[in-house]
Each structure stands twice: as structure tokens, then as C-alpha cells.
Amino acid sequence: MIVIQDREVRSLGLKPKDFIDSVRHCFVHKPECQLPPKISLHPKGDDFINTMPCLLPPETNRYGVKIVSRVKGRTPALKSDSMLYDVTTGELLAVIDCDYITTMRTGAVAALAVDTLKKNNVKKIALMGLGNTGRATMMCLSSLLPPPDGKYEVSLLKYKDQAEQFIEHFKNLDNFHFTIANDTKELFENADVIISCITQANGLFIDDVNVFKPGVLVVPVHTRGFQNCDTIFDKVVCDDIGHVKGFKYFNQFKNLTELGDILRGDKPGRQSEEERIIDYNIGLGLHDAYICSKVYDAVKAQPHENIELVHSTQKYII
Incomplete structure (x- = not known):
């Protein structure tokens, strides 16, 4: 050994x-x-x-x-x-x-889910939770996402001085520019992709589900704070159905699909530019x-x- x-x-x-x-x-x-x-x-x-x-x-x-x-x-x-x-x-x-x-495989799974499930012509990526997992996710996104026309906007949720440190750490990325949002409503508005790397949450991050625009992809890396999306989004994707059976709204999930089924081509992924998708990767x-x-x-x-x-x-x- x-x-x-x-x-x-x-x-x-x-x-x-x-x-x-x-x-x-x-x-x-x-x-x-x-x-x-x-x-x-x-x-x-x-x-x-x-x-x-x-x-x-x-x-x-x-x-x-x-x-x-x-x-x-x-x-x-x-x-x-x-x-x-x-x-x-x-x-x-x-x-x-x-x-x-x-940390790195968690960031890799989040980035792979974004690349697989995002709509075309993504402009704004919202990111909250800027610790190790958030950094790993950004590293993997930067190596996976194709160069856009212009740059992706990555909007960061302000918390202490983490957003400023995050921007300094990734200042040399050519395909991204960073902005800072003062609250979750500002962060989520007009976002094409929302990634949360926050490890704990007391309740929902935002009550108004209308802030989640058509075509949005939500990736709650640590599964917290987005339960109001579970029953209204058009598709729920997970890494393993057995891992999400205990979720409160499991029986109300629409079009529940494992990410592996999509990657193998056994089931469809995103089926329209208007489809709202939430992706739960519990960690395998x-x-x-x-x-x-x-x-x-x-x-x-x-x-x-x-x-x-x-x-x-x-x-x-x-």
C-alpha cells in the first residue's frame, strides 16, 4: 500500500x-x-x-x-x-x-454540464460562491467553452472582497470579462447560465422565478437554494437518478434525464433555445x-x- x-x-x-x-x-x-x-x-x-x-x-x-x-x-x-x-x-x-x-472534478463536471446543456450564443454567465469550487469551475470553463463573438460576461456575486480577488486571479483570461453584482436579483437578471458554488443556503436564493429567463441553464453545484425551479423548469438533469430520489420535489421533476444518457446520445439534451433546464450533479x-x-x-x-x-x-x- x-x-x-x-x-x-x-x-x-x-x-x-x-x-x-x-x-x-x-x-x-x-x-x-x-x-x-x-x-x-x-x-x-x-x-x-x-x-x-x-x-x-x-x-x-x-x-x-x-x-x-x-x-x-x-x-x-x-x-x-x-x-x-x-x-x-x-x-x-x-x-x-x-x-x-x-475540487477539480467538481469544477470539471459543472463546466461539462454547461457546455452540454447551454443554449447557443451565451452572453452572460452568473457565478456565485467564489471559493475553491468556484475557481475550479472557472478554470474548466475557460478551457472548454469555445471563443464567443467578443467575450463572455461573467457576473460575480459580491461577498466581502472575494469578487475582487477572483477577478485579479483570472485577469489574464482572454475570452471573459468580469462584472460584480450587488445582489442575487441583479446577478440572475438576463443570465443565460447561472452557476452556484455556495456550500450552504438557508432557503431560496430568490423568490421570484420570473427572473429566470427562457433558455436559462441553472447549475447548483451544491444543490442548495433553487428548489423553486424544480417544478417549473422544462427539464431536470442529474448525474445519477438514485442520488436525487430523496429531493423534496423529485416526483414533480419534468423530463428527468441523466447527463450520461445525453453524452452517450441515448436521450436528447437541450431541445429548444427557450427550454429552462436545471442540472443537479450531486457528485459521483x-x-x-x-x-x-x-x-x-x-x-x-x-x-x-x-x-x-x-x-x-x-x-x-x-
Whole structure:
């Protein structure tokens, strides 16, 4: 067994495109995997501990499980670790710091959903929640979206000095220019795409659903704050139906479709420029396990310290 630290994951030099290609591959090959819904436990308040298992496609002979937690007051609040196993022997291959992988694959999934479900001639992208996930989403969007006529406007929700820091961080992007909105109404107005990377919300972000114009795509990365869209939007897209069955308005979703079905061409995606779509990607352990498997192969090819777990080989241990 090896332990793969964050610095080793980053040293591989993975690009946004690498994460996008990986999550796209996983969506397309999801039917070949065993992927039960994540188990979510809530110790107190908005804190959570999620367990995300996945059996990868048979040819990989690998199984992965990720544990991700959010603890208020911790820095960072979100942390995750993954374990990767060899299915043929049951051997634990690696324990992997999954913070960077989780953040980048989350941004990659959001960007892939935008590219797949957006209408033509997008002008304004609204983005709220400008922490690590928001930055990862912007990185992946910038590598995925084709150059427009002119530039995309990315409107950022003002919060402390995060918007200004975000603009400074991405000031060299050629295809985007940034504006700052003072409230959600200003942010959402005339937006063609709305992306929320806010990790917690008490209630709805906005009550007036008329602010969501025809053709809008809403991507709530952490699923909060847009439940008033659930029953009125023309289509609901998700990464896995089993993961959204517990949603309050699940039985009222219109045209519920998995993103993988669209990417495989099994079901239609956007069917008109007027269609309003909301996309719920809850987060699949499949993405984490697949990327961790690739990371393991890359790191294992280099000299690395092995840690031996010595289990009993006796049939009876009592």
C-alpha cells in the first residue's frame, strides 16, 4: 500500500482538460459500474460526512471509496480522502489525499454540464460562491467553452472582497470579462447560465422565478437554494437518478434525464433555445475512484515508499 499526499497529486501537472476528459469518460461508461448512492451522515448543523463507494468497470479490477466531510470552522471546511482497492485480491492499494481531485472534478463536471446543456450564443454567465469550487469551475470553463463573438460576461456575486480577488486571479483570461453584482436579483437578471458554488443556503436564493429567463441553464453545484425551479423548469438533469430520489420535489421533476444518457446520445439534451433546464450533479464516487486510479498508476510508476498492512493468514483468528 502507498499513501499519496496532496503534493504528489499536484506534481503530476494535471490540467483542467484532463479532469474534464475523465469525468466525461465516467459519465459515458457509468452503466458498466456499480455505483450505489452515497451515504450521508450529519453530526450537527450543516456538517456532514459522506461515504462514496464505486466499483469501476470490470477491466480495471478496482474499487474505490471516498470519505468527504464538511466541518464548520475547519480550514478548509471541506476535506476528503480516498481508498483504492484491487478487486481480484481485496488488497488496499493506496490511501489518497483527495482534496484537490474533488475540487477539480467538481469544477470539471459543472463546466461539462454547461457546455452540454447551454443554449447557443451565451452572453452572460452568473457565478456565485467564489471559493475553491468556484475557481475550479472557472478554470474548466475557460478551457472548454469555445471563443464567443467578443467575450463572455461573467457576473460575480459580491461577498466581502472575494469578487475582487477572483477577478485579479483570472485577469489574464482572454475570452471573459468580469462584472460584480450587488445582489442575487441583479446577478440572475438576463443570465443565460447561472452557476452556484455556495456550500450552504438557508432557503431560496430568490423568490421570484420570473427572473429566470427562457433558455436559462441553472447549475447548483451544491444543490442548495433553487428548489423553486424544480417544478417549473422544462427539464431536470442529474448525474445519477438514485442520488436525487430523496429531493423534496423529485416526483414533480419534468423530463428527468441523466447527463450520461445525453453524452452517450441515448436521450436528447437541450431541445429548444427557450427550454429552462436545471442540472443537479450531486457528485459521483465514480469520478473520484477513476481519477484516483489514474493517479495511483502515475505515482506507482515512480519510486515510492510502501506501507505493509499485515493481516492474519489463518482461517481462524479467535
